[in-house]
Amino acid sequence: FFSPGFQVAPETKAVMKWLRSIPFVLSASLHGGELVVTYPYDYSRHPMEDKMFSPTPDEKMFKMLAKAYADAHPVISDRSELRCGGNFVKRGGIINGAEWYSFTGGMADFNYLHTNCFEVTVEVGCEKFPLEEELFTIWHENRDALLNYMEMVHRGIKGIVSDKFGNPIKNARISVRGIQHDVTTGN
Numbered sequence: 002f003f004s005p006g007f008q009v010a011p012e013t014k015a016v017m018k019w020l021r022s023i024p025f026v027l028s029a030s031l032h033g034g035e036l037v038v039t040y041p042y043d044y045s046r047h048p049m050e051d052k053m054f055s056p057t058p059d060e061k062m063f064k065m066l067a068k069a070y071a072d073a074h075p076v077i078s079d080r081s082e083l084r085c086g087g088n089f090v091k092r093g094g095i096i097n098g099a100e101w102y103s104f105t106g107g108m109a110d111f112n113y114l115h116t117n118c119f120e121v122t123v124e125v126g127c128e129k130f131p132l133e134e135e136l137f138t139i140w141h142e143n144r145d146a147l148l149n150y151m152e153m154v155h156r157g158i159k160g161i162v163s164d165k166f167g168n169p170i171k172n173a174r175i176s177v178r179g180i181q182h183d184v185t186t187g188n
């Protein structure tokens with residue numbers, strides 16, 4: 002997952018441990034500097050290729066999740082190409098992360114590969130470091146989109162895997178025909 006010789010920071014190790022200990026299924030990482038929603042993979046299958054589409058086996062689900070956010074965001078869903086994020090208008094305000102730019106060690110890729118959590122990255126505004134007086138507007142532009150995205154947690158298959166006595170089975174592998182990515186039950 003990480004490049005050879007890469008040192009993982011203690012706080013990163015702590016987050017990785019936390020993510021493995023609680024069975025999260027949906028998350029979003031909030032960034033600034035653009036208006037777009039990206040989804041895994043963020044790292045190209047061919048490390049020497051930049052801007053190369055690298056879909057996960059759950060491509061359709063990730064696109065649906067990213068669209069749920071983008072379509073509910075008043076600026077990302079604006080069809081104007083003359084604004085920050087305008088170059089993503091023809092894509093509906095979403096893009097595969099590696100197709101935008103490839104990098105290794107991202108949270109969305111880690112979550113998908115090592116936990117049951119599906120994560121997108123939301124670039125919430127044009128300014129990488131917005132001024133304090135801009136935060137209220139950014140919050141209001143993103144509030145409904147965040148709520149719409151959070152509601153997506155109710156999509157998909159849900160249930161309890163249990164033995165013949167009704168006891169939950171820990172770490173049971175769940176496979177879906179046609180998707181080459183299994184998930185496991187929680188502890």
